[in-house]
Amino acid sequence: MTKKNEVEQCEFICIHENVVKKVQDHMPTEEKLIDLADFFKVFGDTTRIKILYVLFQSEMCVCDIANLLNMTQSAISHQLRTLKQMQLVKFRREGKTVFYSLSDSHIKTIINQGMEHINE
Amino acid sequence: MTKKNEVEQCEFICIHENVVKKVQDHMPTEEKLIDLADFFKVFGDTTRIKILYVLFQSEMCVCDIANLLNMTQSAISHQLRTLKQMQLVKFRREGKTVFYSLSDSHIKTIINQGMEHINE
DNA sequence: TGAACGTATGAACAGTTATTCATATGAAAG
């Protein structure tokens, strides 16, 4: 029985081999799980959550968001880029100004569910 | 007009002062927003997502989870600690073994919503 | 009581990430 030697002997004794196998078969692919974690990672930052909350109510330009959240234009712009890459916001240009808005209303659902959990 | 000098002049010209004010009034408290981000942060790690997925199907001991995910017992234990602190999992002891399970079924909802978004 | 074993935990290290600063891009107005 030459298996991984780093792993402790628990592996051989361990209790629920049948359960482990069954669960293993029902797991999503590694890639899906990484994508999913990356998706939630976007919500895991205060600045980005704030931006999303702001956009819940109204489309808004970068400058306005920065003022509202009392942060620099650059910081907001960087975060908007992240949100854009994850397809959570979209934008339209109007002269010099760029207006951002939510690209998907069911983002609201996810955040609201999170809020519910927070409020016990 | 002596206000913050770090902020660019955009602040004074900027377009939607009325909108900004209105949105500002409807924002949750800073504390709530931080808590919310912290909550989502837990889902933003591949290992933790995997653990949660595993526990969707069955309660399981630390050792089994480690084997299933091909990670060290220590790594899993550390992450379970995080999940425990966020009230996402609960545990029961049976002799030397500790079994973990989901503490709240509506976690499933959140993750499923995330999956839906991933799958476009 | 001592050995065995499953789990927990602190410290250290490596990798990641958010903000800042300086500067670039792109559009409008003169």
Add this chain to the structure above:
DNA sequence: CTTTCATATGAATAACTGTTCATACGTTCA
């Protein structure tokens, strides 16, 4: 074409986070 202004972006830095390693804790069994 030059200036002004809103936004974007690359590089650098500081803070955070996940894993590993060593070890401690707590339970069972002899």
